[in-house]
Amino acid sequence: MAQPAFEEVVEDFEFLDDWEDRYRMVIEMGKAMDPLDDALKVPATKVDGCASQVWLHPRIEDGHFHFEGDSDAVIVRGLIALLRRLYDGLPMPAVLDVDAKAELGRLGLEENLSSQRSNGLRAMIERIRGLAAEHA
Template sequence: MNLPADAVTALETFEAAAGWEQRARLLMQWGERLPALSDVQMCETNRVHGCESQVWLVGELRDSHWQFSANSDARLIRGLVALLLARVNGLSAIELQQVDLPQWFNQLGLGRQLSQSRSNGLNAVLQRMRELAQ
């Protein structure tokens, strides 16, 4: 499967990182680059359930490819969500169904840092994306 350009950038950036501390800094930087959602978008309807932190997700279909925006009240989660968006933005609904979340974070060298609850939360975000794309 072809990776979106942002995903390729993420992979190259994280592969070049020397160790966990540098990856953690990169993770925070990716989170800080997430565009803010409006107050209207940060409503209960757009909140992803199944996350310990608050995560809001909106998606729209543009030329049969999905574009998602998201935000979180937790810095680390914002970074992880930003990397998930890098992986999925621009995909079709069918491609979205084929995204392997654990594999993606392992490729980034972040797999071991995903606690069970964070992993469950990210899976909930991906699941919500897939529901929106149905």
Template sequence: MKLPADAAAALQIFQDASGWEQRARLLMQWGERLAPLSDEDRCDANLVSGCESQVWLLGRLNDGHWQFCASSDARLIRGLVALLLARVNGLTAEELRQVDLPGWFNQLGLSRQLSPSRSNGLNAVLKRMRELTQ
């Protein structure tokens, strides 16, 4: 499966990073790129269950391709979610079902940052995305 343009760009940037400190800075920068959600969008209906941090997720279908927007109250999670959005935005529902979350973060060199709780949280976000596409 071909990567979306944003995901390919992220992959290049993270693979070129020299060491963990640079990746951590990049992760925070990616999180800052997320468009802020309105107060109306930061409601319980859009809250992802299964995350220790608060994560809000919205999705819409556009010509058969999904676009998601999200936010979190935690900076590190915002960065991880931004990278997940780069990987999934523009995919069809079928392509979204095939996304390999651990593989994606491993390619980015970020798998050691995925503690079990963060990994569970990101899996919950991906699961919610898949539910929205049903």
């Protein structure tokens, strides 16, 4: 079972008939995120493997995983917002238990993203899992 915030996205997607509406929703989620402070956009937070510029900045508070992120591409900012709904606030060990591919598959993302965006999404998930593994 995913985080309640992610379950809300799944429910919202069920009411949207076409992918243009779903893309708009993802983009709006990204626009609603606060931008990452420029001081945090450094090589250590940059995600390799993405066609666009992507930064993920993790925080561990009281054994729970939190992160902020940003991108220079609006759709990728939306994907970061989705990942925040999937992972943010989980206890550290639970981050590694999330089957992101299956959860995101519930949204039909894989078959509706370009191969570059799919690769970037996988790179972000791998970074999140790697950060969690370092602190678990």
